[in-house]
Amino acid sequence: MVHKPIVISGIAPAVAGILILSVLAAMSSTNQAFAQAAPTSLSLGAFPNKVTVGANTGTLPVSLFGKLTSEGSPVDGATIHITGTGEGKQFTVTTDQFGSYSSQVRLGPGTHTIEAYFPGDATHTSSSATRVVTVTS
Secondary structure, eight states, X not given: OOOOOOOOTTHHHHHHHHHHXXXXXXXXXXXXXXXXXXXXXXXXXXXXXXXXXOTTTOOEEEEEEEEEEETTEEOTTOEEEEEOSSTTOOEEEEOOTTSEEEEEEEEOSEEEXXXXXXXXXXXXXXXXXXXXXXXXX
């Protein structure tokens, strides 16, 4: 009886191919699991940002406005935290489909450093912007 050797040369490449595909699939799902959040850019404007109010006026209405973008595209529905509007007051606004937001505050005499802050979310990093508003009487 003659024994013929089993040809495994065809099996080895198939097994190697399966192992390579398994490694590539694992790398792909790992990269997705650890994907970086997209960077954001937040702007903040104020109008007027330096003004004198009359002695009897007390406070001045100031319009705050800005935009949140990520890689050049607007971020819709993001919550922006606004602080520094006097007496520890803070509030939130939400961006529209253009990434824009606006609000109005009343500020008394003094120098106010107003900050807009986006804390980030599942797909975007955080960002902030500041604006100084000076009201004199």
